Amino acid sequence: MARILITSAIPYINGIKHLGNLVGSQLPADLFARYNRARGHEVLFLCATDEHGTPAELAAAKTGEPVDEYCARMWGVQKELSDGFGLSFDKFGRSSSPQNHALTQHFAGKLAEAGLIEEVTESQVYSNADGRFLPDRYIEGTCPNCGYDRARGDQCENCTKQLDPTDLIEPRSAISGSTELEVRETKHLYLKQRSLRKELSDWIDTKTDWPILTTSIARKWLNDGDGLQDRGITRDLDWGIPVKKGDQDWPGMEGKVFYVWFDAPIEYIACAKEWSDERGAPDAEWERWWRTDKGADDVRYVQFMGKDNVPFHTLSFPATIIGSGEPWKLVDYIKSFNYLNYDGGQFSTSQGRGVFMDQALEILPADYWRWWLLSHAPESSDSEFTWENFQSSVNKDLADVLGNFVSRVTKFCRSKFGEGVPAGGAWGAEEEALIARLTEGLAAYERHMEAIEVRKAAAELRALWVAGNEYLQSAAPWAAYKEDPERAAAVVRLALNLIRVYAVLSAPFIPDAAARMLSSMNTLDTEWPGDMRAALEALPAGHAFTVPDVLFRKISDEERADWETRFAGTR
RNA sequence: GGGCCUGUAGCUCAAUUGGUUAGAGCAGAGCGCUCAUAACGCUUUGGUUGGGGGUUCGAGUCCCUCCGGGCCUACCA
Numbered sequence A: 001m002a003r004i005l006i007t008s009a010i011p012y013i014n015g016i017k018h019l020g021n022l023v024g025s026q027l028p029a030d031l032f033a034r035y036n037r038a039r040g041h042e043v044l045f046l047c048a049t050d051e052h053g054t055p056a057e058l059a060a061a062k063t064g065e066p067v068d069e070y071c072a073r074m075w076g077v078q079k080e081l082s083d084g085f086g087l088s089f090d091k092f093g094r095s096s097s098p099q100n101h102a103l104t105q106h107f108a109g110k111l112a113e114a115g116l117i118e119e120v121t122e123s124q125v126y127s128n129a130d131g132r133f134l135p136d137r138y139i140e141g142t143c144p145n146c147g148y149d150r151a152r153g154d155q156c157e158n159c160t161k162q163l164d165p166t167d168l169i170e171p172r173s174a175i176s177g178s179t180e181l182e183v184r185e186t187k188h189l190y191l192k193q194r195s196l197r198k199e200l201s202d203w204i205d206t207k208t209d210w211p212i213l214t215t216s217i218a219r220k221w222l223n224d225g226d227g228l229q230d231r232g233i234t235r236d237l238d239w240g241i242p243v244k245k246g247d248q249d250w251p252g253m254e255g256k257v258f259y260v261w262f263d264a265p266i267e268y269i270a271c272a273k274e275w276s277d278e279r280g281a282p283d284a285e286w287e288r289w290w291r292t293d294k295g296a297d298d299v300r301y302v303q304f305m306g307k308d309n310v311p312f313h314t315l316s317f318p319a320t321i322i323g324s325g326e327p328w329k330l331v332d333y334i335k336s337f338n339y340l341n342y343d344g345g346q347f348s349t350s351q352g353r354g355v356f357m358d359q360a361l362e363i364l365p366a367d368y369w370r371w372w373l374l375s376h377a378p379e380s381s382d383s384e385f386t387w388e389n390f391q392s393s394v395n396k397d398l399a400d401v402l403g404n405f406v407s408r409v410t411k412f413c414r415s416k417f418g419e420g421v422p423a424g425g426a427w428g429a430e431e432e433a434l435i436a437r438l439t440e441g442l443a444a445y446e447r448h449m450e451a452i453e454v455r456k457a458a459a460e461l462r463a464l465w466v467a468g469n470e471y472l473q474s475a476a477p478w479a480a481y482k483e484d485p486e487r488a489a490a491v492v493r494l495a496l497n498l499i500r501v502y503a504v505l506s507a508p509f510i511p512d513a514a515a516r517m518l519s520s521m522n523t524l525d526t527e528w529p530g531d532m533r534a535a536l537e538a539l540p541a542g543h544a545f546t547v548p549d550v551l552f553r554k555i556s557d558e559e560r561a562d563w564e565t566r567f568a569g570t571r
Numbered sequence B: 001g002g003g004c005c006u007g008u009a010g011c012u013c014a015a016u017u018g019g020u021u022a023g024a025g026c027a028g029a030g031c032g033c034u035c036a037u038a039a040c041g042c043u044u045u046g047g048u049u050g051g052g053g054g055u056u057c058g059a060g061u062c063c064c065u066c067c068g069g070g071c072c073u074a075c076c077a
Helices: A019-038 A054-063 A068-083 A097-112 A194-205 A212-223 A258-279 A284-290 A308-326 A359-363 A366-375 A387-419 A430-449 A453-475 A477-483 A485-506 A511-520 A559-564
Strands: A003-008 A042-049 A091-094 A119-128 A139-143 A170-175 A181-191 A299-306 A333-337 A340-342 A384-385
Touching: A003 A019, A019 A299, A019 A333, A019 A340, A019 A359, A019 A366, A019 A430, A019 A453, A042 A068, A042 A258, A042 A453, A054 A068, A068 A359, A091 A097, A091 A212, A091 A258, A097 A119, A097 A258, A097 A308, A097 A453, A170 A181, A181 A308, A194 A212, A194 A308, A212 A333, A212 A559, A258 A284, A258 A308, A299 A308, A308 A333, A359 A366, A366 A387, A366 A430, A366 A453, A366 A511, A384 A387, A387 A453, A387 A477, A387 A485, A387 A511, A387 A559, A430 A453, A430 A485, A453 A477, A477 A485, A485 A511
Parallel strands: A003 A042, A003 A299, A042 A091, A299 A333, A340 A384
Antiparallel strands: A119 A181, A139 A170
């Protein structure tokens, strides 16, 4: 039994995430977690909300709530939605937790002891009206290059020129519109990533099995231009983790907080402590997942994220861990994803374009979304959601191939033998062929799952469902029943058992439907079919079952047309 | 500007890393079945692998070039 630590990129607290965010990290991470649990491995699957930073403060100001209350409320919203999608986190934590405060400060202290922190005095734009320093993106003005009057302080969206906030003509706050801006000096801590460059580079070079998307982004940041740069890890904000050196004050850094990108990955670790603390367990409980000196040396740690997160997970966070000089677990495999587009464009939160997690669950059960998103995961390049594709895939795969299989088997059995597994008859050549086919397909499915080839795993699972229909067609129990009811009984007995096997194999993708299949088969046996022959005899003759309701109703053309309009944006 | 990824059947994607005749699913066509959610099964049409050039006994795969799509470029997270 292996031990597998899985983390999904932690979603920002600000607002409800869309399907593109979901398929880029949390959903495939859940698939992998469920699969490994089903294989009997010990899994710790962690996620959390990423709560600090300017956007959270502004979002809270907009609703009139104190930022801590806003975050607590939004954590609840996101938790409910992740439950709704069946995301099986062992702990869904918060980056604002006391555990993360302590651990983030601890890491900063260790990095300082190691001489990897530098204090830098720099100039930043301060807005008197807003009473805060403004990140470059929150300063607007006229572009000196093209004259566009809504250029941002980091870049002009019109002419794409890189800018410095002081380049802008008539700069103003993007928050309040105030032009009362001034440049103030402020002191910040920098993580000296440059001195860890060689170590990080060597480490990345050993990761020959990582997706090319992951390593190429890491190498670019390591080698581009002057190479890996030191990184500011503090900000002048109220909402965040106060800058401390361990539990000691940090002279000169009063009133400052750590930058979200410093504390957010540390929450992966702190979340494990949240998980054990809430059960009153000792620290050893979470440390055996994270400390290689306390049992984590045999843990395989896998991270899931969208490509925009890769630099922080391949370089910044490892720099924090390596730089601490302490034996923390480093990531073993990073699975990164491209973006999911929506019907010819991007998902857009501001324009309400595309399907968001809450809306998705309002119109269809989670399994529909899970299946489509995972079977179309943007692994090799950006992929695209269209309603037409969604409707046809889901109707065909889930309703026709899997759902109808369950339906035809259970209803045929009920009408000929009653609602119990029928006795009699024997297996012949067709059953042997099916067992061989399923055994072979299952091996491929396992290979793809272990390689985290999500789309390939989905295709193989579907092929296993198809094999059941092929078998029924050739064994034709409805024909056999007329001449040789015992033969029909043997076929139906196998087919009913196949429903249980499908439930077990499909559960990582479609957990709710899998649970209903097991429930209608009246069994709690979720044993992985390592021996397919034995697995197809798990439900013995005489075992009672019930005919389930339709597993997946089909999406009609009317619904599709309706949703197409509804989610087109700018409602 | 620089870098990276990507372009394969009408659509969504494969192709064991340079090796026989480029394969699946959906959609289309034909046939079969009648247990089933008008579901299932079988057969089948469909490709100058974005264009051009090169290396090689051999290129979807490697190199050059052009065209299209996307991402990143460090203070949004």
